[in-house]
Amino acid sequence: MSALVARGVTRGFDHPDGRIEVLRGVDLAVAAAEVVTVSGRSGSGKSALFAVLCGFDKPDAGTVEVCGAPLPAVPPWSDCGVLPQALGLAQELTLAENVALPLRLSGRRAEVADRVGELLAELGIAALADRYPQEVSYGQQQRAxxxxxxxxxxxxxxxxxxxxxxxxxxxxVVLGLLRRTAGEGTAVLVATHHDAVHRIADRELALAEGRIAAV
Structure with missing residues (x-):
């Protein structure tokens, strides 16, 4: 069974010159333990698609399911982990506290120390654990x-x-973590223009004119 399924997803936005249809009946499925990449020119709708798939935005039509159930308005981090372009780190929390947040919210406090330490070390930012987002580079924030x-x-x-x-x-390092995450059973969907990311993918998709097609 696919962990992530979108069927007939449409999304448009009003503009002074008329309504712009960004997504036009998108269908996609990503299986557990699979890495799938999505490419497309700037403005093709990749970020709009991801916003719908993670529940940040609602489609005008169509459905999104995670593990066979309709996507809730605010899916828990255990269902859907999200790395948006805007990052969205809490500025009042340290990097370690930001990484721990999904575990704390899901009541898994016993895992925090080991899991956070493991991830920060793997991504090369363990020495920055007690710093705040505004005290590190954007690339370091992105890894956190x-x-x-x-x-x-x-x-x-x-x-x-x-x-x-x-x-x-x-x-x-990031590519290694993405593949390891998939190896642990997570369905991984990545929007990217980077050839190296496509090379580690099991499948490549492209978004053009509001529709998804295999590359």
Whole structure:
């Protein structure tokens, strides 16, 4: 069974020149333990699609299911881990506290110390654990946001351009974490323009004119 399924998803936005239809009946499915990438030119609707798939936005029509159930308005991190382009780290929390947040919200406090330490070390930012987001670089914030997204071992991971602000070595580390996360059973969907990300994927999709097609 696919962990993430979208059927007939449409989404449009009003504009002074008329309504713009960004998503036009998108169908996709991502299985557990699978890495799937989505490419498309800037403005093609990748971020709009991801916003619908993770519950940040509602489609005009169509459905989204996670593990066979309709996506709730606010899905728990254990169902859907999200790395948005805007990152959304809580500025009043340290990097370690941000990464721990999904575990604390799900009542899994006993896992916090080991899991947070493991992820920060793997992503090369363990020395920054007690710093606040505004005290580190954007690339370091991005790695912390990825750690937060996977900390609760979600059924689905949605990562929007996870390598956009990283150097070569950091990209390799992130790719390793994405593959390991899939290996633990998570369905991983990544929006990317980066060839290295496509190379670790099981399948590649492209979004064009509001529709998804295999590459």
């Amino acid at each position: 946001a990825l750690a937060r997204a996977v900390s609760a071992r979600p059924a689905v991971l949605l990562a929007d351009e996870p390598t956009a602000h990283l150097d070569h070595d950091s990209v390799a």
